[in-house]
Amino acid sequence: MNRNRHINKVAIIGSGIMGSRIACHFANIGVEVLLLDIIPFNLSKEEKKNKNKKNAIVNKALQNTxxxxxxxxxxxxxxxxxxxxxxEDDLCKISDVDWIIEVVVEKIDIKKKVFKEIEKHRKKGTIISTNTSGISxxxxxxxxxxxxxxxxxxxxFFNPPRYLKLLEIIPSSKTSAEIIDFLMDYGNRFLGKDMVLCKDTPAFIANRIGVANIMSLFHIVEDLNLSIEEIDSLTGPIIGRPKSATFRTCDLVGLDTLIHVANGVYQNCPNDEVKDNFKLPEFIKKMNKNQWLGDKSKQGFYKKSKDKNGKRVIEVLNINTMQYAPKKRAKFATIAAAKQEDNLLKRLKILVKGKDKAGEFYRKSFYSTFAYVSHRIPEITDDLYxxxxxLCAGFGWEIGxxxxxxxxxxxxxxxxMEEEDFKVANWVYNMVKSGKKSFYTNKNGTLNYYNVSTKEQKKIAGMENFIVLDNIRKKNKIWSNSGCNLIDIGDGIVNLEWRTKMNSIGGEVLEGIQQSIKIAEKNHKGLVIANQGVNFSVGANIAMIFMMAIEQEYDEIDFAVRAFQRTTGRIRNSSIPVVVATHGMTLGGGCEIALHADHVQACAETYIGLVEMGVGVIPGxxxxxxxxxxxxDAYFSGDIQLPTIKKRYLNIGMAKVATSAQEGIELDLLLKNRDKVTIGFNNLINDAKEVTLNLANKGYTKPTIEKIKVLGKQGLGMFMVGAHSMHAAGYITQHEKLMSEKLAYTICGGDLSSPTLVSEQYLLDLEREAFLSLCGERKTLERIEHMLKKGKPLRN
Amino acid sequence: MRTAYIVAGYRSAVGKSGKGVFKFTRPDDLAADVIKHLVASIPELDKEKIDDVICGNATPEAEQGLNIGRMISLMGLDTIKVPGMTVNRYCSSGLETIAIANAKIQNGMAECIIAGGVECMSPIPFGGWRIVPNYDVAKNNADWYWNMGLTAEEVAKRWNISRLDQDKFAFKSHQKALNAIEKGYFKREIVPITVKEIYLDQNEKKQIKKYVVDTDEGPRKGGSIEALQKLKPVFTEGGSVTAGNASQTSDGAAFVLLMSEDMVNKLNITPIAKLISYSVAGVEPKYMGIGPIEAVPIALKKAGLKLDDIELIELNEAFASQSLAVIRELKLNQDIVNVNGGAIALGHPLGCTGGKLTVQLINEIKKRNQKYGMVSMCVGAGQGAAGIFEIL
Known part of the structure; x- marks a missing residue:
């Protein structure tokens, strides 16, 4: 009989690095957590009566986390x-929870002991799981x-559980189908995870392949005589991997963890055709002996130190001499050529054809990975996807x-690969022979993968509620321009995406927004503004503003600013609901777009902020x-008002960026009680679509534009003195003081004698005036230039 | 002109604002308790013969609003007949009220006045709930509104007061205060206050806790100059003023009873002191800390005395930087300044301080069998105040 299963309370046994963080992530999604650990070993008789002393280990671990x-x-x-x-005192409380997760040390006998104790208190039917990374x-x-x-x-779970999306589910032969199905669904919808169902093989899937990849790189380092930093420069963002690439990642994860997994595979996978790759090379053994484990021991492949002038310098290990030397910039002709190409897939093609050592490296490394994964089916999984x-969700790879x-x-x-003597599994040859030239195909907007056992293209399971723009773009696009696509996402809702550099907002995006609203008003029920790039948007296209400002073409800037203001205004001023779905960086102009929506559906990892001061202007x-x-809107009768306006002023004045959607709500950049959070990125557009549909079905009327209460001189006095004091104290620069004063003037509605209700247009005009005026300041231009060149704000 | 006398003076202990002993105590309750004790100490006095209560307070709003001067008269004297008023000259309020009372009695407007001050900084943010500077003023004179820390830094810079000197001065203040407390020097002047706390315990059951506060909470045992040196500057980038070498924000009340010569004779009371001169002066707001440099000479001149005649000085330690600037500029003898510690250790409950320092001064001079003493302080927005007392 099917019954509902609710996870209201979770018990985590073990408060180590993973246990404490898993506890935090359940707290993130609103689940009550009980975090337990052992009592410290050498407590005196008196101390054994003291609850705080008995909980010292778990409390310190949680605090550190x-x-x-x-x-x-x-x-x-x-x-x-x-x-x-x-x-000792609190294990009995697990009888009250809905799920128990064991996260104790990776030793089978200790885990078994813990399970035995758990059985004494566990209520029948409660889910019990282990976070083991390698034990069967x-x-x-x-x-x-x-x-x-x-x-x-x-x-x-993968470390850190808040940020790495992978959750591997590994059933035993006895696990009930109900539990498997429940966890696969719960992990996706509630924990926001990318779910992978694994077979019970050593290191499961992500670590098996990921560590195999790293181990093979350890050997390539020796064979091709490449240095540590060279390998890292070759295996980072250039091939769609995280900035920490290979060896920096090892330092972050910890050499001991890596060795543990490698040894586990070596011992337990006698039939792995490259088993010997999992043997530790000499230099790794030496590092382990010296306890150079990475960040946890303050040195590993990299070491932070200070030169003789006291300046911080990063040193890298030379695996031949086992000495550290200052990090050198790696240079490869192939990399320089590939860097010009923005598209990862095209970039890979360039890299693998390289005629230098880099090209040789890529061929060797990619081919060995391809061969390896081909042989893992069906050993570790039947499904290649x-x-x-x-690997994408657990190791941060852009593509697998x-x-x-x-x-x-x-x-x-x-x-x-045949030419270079790499042995590939037979099923790949069979697949190609049967006319299927790729592992993935897109059929009518559905992503299929080659199923090795049925030898057919099969739909990927569990993606019914995911709207993946890459899959449906071709089929469902109803309008586009150079930067945007308007895509029908079903049920009368359309989705506007843009794909520009860093998803910045220029003329083509503004046109896209205007057109999308026009089309949606005519023919559809509602509009979602969302994309699936790395970030929602890093802001307006400032290169364009910079050009105009340098040429002192203020009429042009004025025109551009008006266009931006009209567009954000149009988002609110439309006859159909417009919902913005944010994720990643949602800065400056991107934030402004979100502010005007009827509703924001924010991915939990939304980093939203009005950062315009960083480039010398105010949001325009x-x-x-x-x-x-x-x-x-927040003022009430009898309100003191000044702290309320000060808080919103500081959002801009201090260029605050929220580190989560939750923080965005606390800053009032996302609207409490209206805007909502989606934990997992996969569900974001679908959640946004549902909200849009709901708004439309309930009967949507274009909002009336209300007047805004501004405080005039009352607010201005406070801000003027604040800016003056901050400058006198050396906390802000002269230019920042100037910007702060212009910001104050705008947000207070000018030097009116008393608080006044003003129209939106009145404030937009003040905004534009301040924006234009700042574009005439040399220091603002320097800030924009610095951002364009270095990607970081300048505080001049 | 008639003579006015101070016949008695008391203060509460001073608690640390925010999390200290008086965090549940309303300022009006605190002041009323001190006034009750003050009046009871002169049993010859018929309460209804008191002409006024003049209360100093630097943030007269919220718990300190509603004309706290009148409120504490109603609450502390248990009669409707005695009026009350509230006076604000920031940090000197508690001394200003004594000067006003003195002047009124001298010119015949009154026979008997209770004067002093109270300030509880726990319930109200520094400066008040709603700070609304004048925009037109701020455009040209924003430094008139500067926070006190910024002015302390300006003084440190201009008078070259090093960070080390400030920390040494701060440490000494604590040492002197701890010594005074240990030796019981404040026992006579402190009114024990009973604090009643109603709270919910772990099981959400209502509990009542009562405790008596009779010791100044501020002075820090086990401190050191090294520890003070480690503190970060809190008002400016790369500054020298820290939380450790600045006065503490505090909760406290202090009041004295002034009477005309006629009333003293009629009731046969032995007075304890006389205010013989009082001065206020203006200085540049950005250097507010040096106010006493202007005010002290005026007070001396009006009293017909020289600096050498003054045997004990209570100089409010708003900041170590400004205290040292004043001491050096006026060439004060440090051995007679703040002998029992100052505001850095004991706290600075703004509107109360003037009254508190007066009570402390009178008691210490009496102990030493001396005659002339001076209370002086700097005042926000660039002022100084000084009062010279003759102890009888």
Missing amino acids: LESKPSPIYSKSFTSRISTGNL IESMLNERSEDFQKHFCGTH KIDRA PFQMWDALDVVDTLSK GGGTKEMAKRAS
């Missing part, structure tokens, strides 16, 4: 959702009751090995006006 960066928790206020305890799930079953076995499986998903193989043309690559696309409006 809460203070760590990047923050594992969306908001400090969520800490109260976590209660701590010890295994099956091997933990014996001596456990039938009910335990039925509800037990592996739930493998899971390997790609695991099979996707890369597709990008480099499977047939062409196969012949090249309606953002300053909106902050005045939000303050005005």
